[in-house]
Amino acid sequence: MKSLKMVMVKLMTVFMLIEVITCQFGFGFGADGGLNMNYYLMSCPFVEPVVKNIVNRALDNDPTLAAALIRMHFHDCFIQGCDGSILLDSTKGNTAEKDSPANLSLRGYEVIDDIKDELERRCPGVVSCADILAMAATEAVFYAGGPVYNIPKGRKDGRRSKIEDTRNLPSPTFNxxxxxxxxxxxxxxxxxxxxxxxxxxxxxxxxxxxxxxxxxxxxxxxxxxxxxxxxxxxxxxxxxxxxxxxxxxxxxxxxxxxxxxxxxxxxxxxxxxxxxxxxxxxxxxxxxxxxxxxxxxAMVKMGLLDIKQGSNGEVRDNCRKIN
Structure with missing residues (x-):
């Protein structure tokens, strides 16, 4: 019975992905700067296996990080869009999003750092921290037994991360x-x-x-x-x-x-x-x-919130600081 349920879930996943790919993102390689399922196919073809392997290794050691990575992606997208701004450290002149009271319980930053370090060794300056975070959340869902789904890539990293922007996060006291x-x-x-x-x-x-x-x-x-x-x-x-x-x-x-x-x-x-x-x-x-x-x-849709592209963003060398 359980295997039949999983087959049904995977079939619906396939249909959903066909719909997303054909109706929204096409089959190109992101040459126009837009988001695309195959954005890194030519520039960093092993990006997805790298993300998967490092996320799986981290979750093998601590399965509770699955929830943490999904939550971090959500908090990133709901503040300034899916631009990796939640990953930026505070500086002497600026208190960043991650140091807001609403974000102090976020964790899993070291997983994103490990992925970024490995990708910088393999294809430096290519894969954004925003994309890494979005892909890590996807892998976390699957690792925990959730649905398989793909996301378009090509997000750029934002340059703004301010504590005052976090006031728009939903509260646990909301009705x-x-x-x-x-x-x-x-x-x-x-x-x-x-x-x-x-x-x-x-x-x-x-x-x-x-x-x-x-x-x-x-x-x-x-x-x-x-x-x-x-x-x-x-x-x-x-x-x-x-x-x-x-x-x-x-x-x-x-x-x-x-x-x-x-x-x-x-x-x-x-x-x-x-x-x-x-x-x-x-x-x-x-x-x-x-x-x-x-x-x-809904997760695919959330991953498209207020994305940065072109000159509106960058690909950070280090996810914790702007270039």
């Missing part, structure tokens, strides 16, 4: 309407927002992100699960609670947890509480293949 509005500013529908929220099938939340639900127990929260969250928080604000029972597996268990009122964050649970989004949660809880298909479509 569904606020999330719909926030994601809508980037061109996403309510259903696409719910599909992207499904990335919480991986990883954990810190107590500081959900303890506000416990002082006066959120009525949308299952009473027994509230006790579980309270026990987690006895270890302090940095104590971690998995989003679902399979924290390192990409599946639809997260959505089933919402049906049981076991959403860790208020922003998670309100997806099922809200009449604007509960039907999507229910559909994904009942049909993992549908979730996989919609998630990969």
């Amino acid at each position: 569904a309407s606020e999330l719909i509005r926030q994601f809508g500013l980037h061109g996403f529908s309510a259903q696409e927002m719910v599909a992207l929220s499904g990335a919480h099938t991986l990883g954990v939340a810190r107590c500081s992100s959900f303890k506000n639900r416990l002082s006066q127990v959120d009525p949308a929260l299952d009473s027994e699960f509230a006790k579980t969250l309270s026990r987690t928080c006895t270890s302090g604000d940095n104590a971690e609670q998995p989003f679902d029972a399979t924290r390192n597996d990409f599946d639809n268990v997260y959505f089933n947890a919402l049906l049981r009122r076991n959403g860790v964050l208020f922003s998670d649970q309100d997806l099922y509480t809200s009449p604007r989004t509960w039907n999507f949660v229910n559909a994904y809880a009942m049909n993992e293949a549908l979730f996989f298909l919609d998630f990969q479509r």
Whole structure:
């Protein structure tokens, strides 16, 4: 039964990729400077195997990095577009995005550094940090058992990274309407927002992100699960609670947890509480293949947010600083 489900998921993946390639990106090699599936085919043909091997090696050592790499890609794209700005270090005269309170828990930078170092040895000055981050997130999804999908390449790296730009990141205290509005500013529908929220099938939340639900127990929260969250928080604000029972597996268990009122964050649970989004949660809880298909479509779309091309960006020699 499980093998049949995987076959169905892979078939839908193939159909989705055919649609994306033929309708949006064509079959060229990025000679016009635009994004393309085969952007590095001539200039750095081994880019994808390098990314895959280094990501897989890192995740073999620490499977929790899958969630971290996907989250880093999301935080990059939602601030200044998918331009690798989240990777830039702060300098004496500038506090960068990564040092914002909303980003202090991000990790996995060393994986991106390792990929960049290897690609600079093989094809110096060719592959952008923004593309590396996008590809690493794709590999992380697949490693954790999620859908196989490809993304167009050719993003350039941005030169701006400022702490004040991070105020536009969605908050764990947002309700569904606020999330719909926030994601809508980037061109996403309510259903696409719910599909992207499904990335919480991986990883954990810190107590500081959900303890506000416990002082006066959120009525949308299952009473027994509230006790579980309270026990987690006895270890302090940095104590971690998995989003679902399979924290390192990409599946639809997260959505089933919402049906049981076991959403860790208020922003998670309100997806099922809200009449604007509960039907999507229910559909994904009942049909993992549908979730996989919609998630990969939304991820490809997210990877195109406000990309830098031409003179608007660069290919960094070091992902942590501009050239």
